[in-house]
Amino acid sequence: MRRIGTLAAWAMLALALVLTLFPFYWMVRTALTPAADLYADSGALFPSNPTLVNFQRILGLTTQEEARAAGGSGARIDFARYLLNSVVYSGLIATLQTFFCAMAGYAFARLRFPGREVVFGIVIAALMVPPIFTLLPNFVLVKNLDWVNTFAGMVAPSILMTPFAVFFLRQFFLSIPRDVEEAARLDGNGAWGVFWRIVLPMSRGPLITIGLTTTVWAWKDYLWPLLVGREEQTRVLTVALGVFLQQSPNTRPDWTGLMAGSTLSVLPVLILLIFLGRRLVQSLNFSGIK
Amino acid sequence: MRTMRTEERSQLAEPPNDAGAARRRRPRPRDDRRAAWLFLVPALAGFVIFYGYPTVRGVWYSLTDYNLLSDPTFVGGDNYAQIVRDPQFWHSLGVTGYYVVINIGSQMLLGLLLAALMHRLTRSVALRAMLLLPWLVPNVTVGLLWIWLLDADLGFVNHLLKALGLGTVGFFVSPDWAMPTIGLVNTWAYTGYTALLLYAGMLQIPPHLYESAALDGAGELRMFRSVTLPMLRPVLALVLVVSLIGSFQIFDTVAVAAGGRGASSAIRVIYYFIYQQAFQYFHMGYASAAALLLALILGVLTVVQLRLLRASRSDLA
Secondary structure (H helix, E strand, O other), X not given: OHHHHHHHHHHHHHHHHHHHHHHHHHHHHHHOOOHHHOOOXXXXXXXXXXXXHHHHHHOOOOOHHHHHHOOOOOXXXXXXXXXXXXXXXXXXXXXXXXXXXXXXXXXXXXXXXXXXXXXXXXXXXXXXXXXXXXXXHHHHHHHHOOXXXXXXXXXXXXXXXXXXXXXXXXXXXXXXXHHXXXXXXXXXXXXXXXXXHHHHHHXXXXXXXXXXXXXXXXXXXXXXXXXXXXXXXXXXXXHHHHHHHHHOXXXXXXXXXXXXXXXXXXXXXXXXXXXXXXXXXXXXXOOOOO | OHHHHHHHHHXXXXXXXXXXXXXXXXXXXXXXXXXXXXXXXXXXXXXXXXXXXXXXHHHHHOOEOOOOOOOOOEOOOHHHHHHHOOHHHHXXXXXXHHHHHHHHHHHHHHHHHHHHHHHHHXXXXXXXXXXXXXXXXXXXXXXXXXXXXXXXXXXXXXXXXXXXXXXXXXXXXXXXXXXXXXHHHHHHHHHHHHHHHHHHHHHOOOHHHHXXXXXXXXXXXXXXXXXXXXXXXXXXXXXXXXXXXXXXXXXXXXXXXXXXXXXXXXXXXXXXXXXXXXHOOOOHHHHHHHHXXXXXXXXXXXXXXXXXXXXXXXXXX
């Protein structure tokens, strides 16, 4: 009886895993199918004539004629550029935001200055303002600065801080024993020296955690890049996929190309998961909720 | 009120040796004023320019007829008076509520089940990493994947339905199916993440409770009901509120499902309503008023979240 229960439990877990992973398999399967076989193969678990042409054509590695012959709409698409844009967008935001928030978090945790608690309270209060509310005026601001369709406009609202990252890192810095820092001070280090030489190296774990979550957040970001980075030179993958879907005919969407593009948007996070999965998985607990 | 809360929190997080350290420091009080402001310059600049200022601007826009082209003119509470009488606004709130109930209901139940299974069966990191994959993928990609899987003619799921002798369904196109479909698609995307958060909470439960329950002859279901659920309550409440806040802000999947045609009224959620008002009709003032009302709803939820955060810390930390 007990063994049957355990078996059933494992079966449910296996089912959950299959349901989680199968859509990704189907995505790759479709991306490897020639457009001509889309209909015939639509129920097949393996493509009859596997091909890389869908990746080649959305990465701009084929001529326009070849792309159209392989099922493309003929509209210019360059996923190599969008992929690069996405990497730059999330990389810039994750590194700079983490660094500046660490500086601020350290000041709020350890440096003594008048008004510290009040300023910190105001910053934390911003957690209560939903993104859509500040998004509208921020769009107006970026537009007035003529920063629409520039990387400056894309990353400006996110590179300097988010209230959550400041809060999260401050909480961590509070938990570091003071003695180490006091000793470094007595050795003649200033506030910056202590922060740079002692505190940052001690905080690698939380810094990577917040950097990773920020990377994932920026990688998934859609609405802001859609508003301020629609044009070719700043278009990120999420926006590109949306545009791709709209360009392809309603009656017969270019599914093989769309799934190749989707695969490109999954690959980098898959690599991230393979190399940093342990840290990412273990950092997920209720104190790290974003 | 607000500052009081932060002070309480900082006391909670302060390490126990702090009192001793403070006594030792007393003879040489330090003032890091200059260094501190230098440390804070980037973050505070970001805060003022992209959080503080736009918050004030947003409130101001909501009291004007701003349309992005001409300068805003003050119109008092007109936008609000109009919005409470706007059936489209209420409809989009209703649609959002419908989505939230389907999405959060299924996501919490499945997440809890998955977390409990993992907790009692395995500590495998690889398994958890695989379950997390959908959460790491952009919502736009998730939307595309499922529009293809659920395609009325060629979609894999409809092939399955046909094989089972059932009729095919236009999941994303039928007005009755569209919103539940989007809700369940996002359940697929977020259940693994929810499960991992709940699982982390379950790991905090002392194992001896399970041992003594087993000695008393309790089965797995009984243990789940009498040990796991009550001990998990604070974490469960917190995860629920955080998921609710996130769920209310559904936009990407709806935007992808809407394609170039614009969302049908069956899936026009509140974020999409605001987006259309602001960037298609350029009713910036009206959109800001709607965003402010949404902010109030989410603000209440956030206050609840912060309270729960404190409650869960003191219960389990």
